[in-house]
Amino acid sequence: MDHSKLTIAQWAEEDKPREKLEALGAEALSKAELLAILIGSGSADEDAVALTKRILADVGDNLYELGKLSIADLQRYKGIGPAKAITIKAACELGKRRSEEKARERKKIDSAQVAVDLLKEYMRDLPHEECHAILLDISLRLIDTVLVGKGTTDASLVDVRCVLREALLRKASRIILCHNHPSGNLTPSKQDDQLTQRLKLAAEHLQIPLIDHIIISSEGYYSYSEEGKL
Secondary structure, three states: OOOOOOOHHHOOHHHOHHHHHHHHOHHHOOHHHHHHHHHOOOOOOOOHHHHHHHHHHHOOOOHHHHHHOOHHHHOOOOOOOHHHHHHHHHHHHHHHHHHHHHHHHOOEOOOHHHHHHHHHHHHOOOOOOEEEEEEEOOOOEEEEEEEEEEOOOOOOOEOHHHHHHHHHHOOOOEEEEEEEOOOOOOOOOHHHHHHHHHHHHHHHHOOOOEEEEEEEEOOEEEEOOOOOOO
8 A cells, every 4th residue: 555645544454553563563563663653653744654764764774873863863854853752762772771681681590600690790799688589491591680688787688478479470480599798708697598498498389499599798609509508
């Protein structure tokens, strides 16, 4: 269908970007159609898809190059005002951040050292204790890291139910618990041992094994798994 003389509202139902996405999924849409959904409308001279096609043509149909355009650059196109330009910039930034996070999301956590490397820069110099759950799929690939407890200089408050709830919500198959000791001492406390056993037993009932509990400090790390205590 020739859309050049029609507004999007006049297009055949199957050609409208929003309706097309709902019916066929985002993968079925072109870059221009996806951008047209974001800006909503074009100008009196061209519809939103025609406008976004023109913008993309000017950057070689390359989203990376589109992300380089400033808000002022985008506003040079008739039909793109400040709000639409900001929307496009925000979408490009989200795409950039998603790309940057992709490797981290799928990283394989197959040893205590890899788990430590994931969190040590954040955790080792904290003035208080924090406990994080590293949630993994069946292949030990990272699903997410979740703060599950925060406490004082010498103790963290962790609710086993909170850890398990987060694991269930994210459909995790394995759990690694990780907390810091601000004192630098890597020796597990009695409370650390008790928490490890409580979580291990509770997780076994849900068939989401606790495969390690790691203590991080400025001096290094302690792994319950490596020490044969799990």
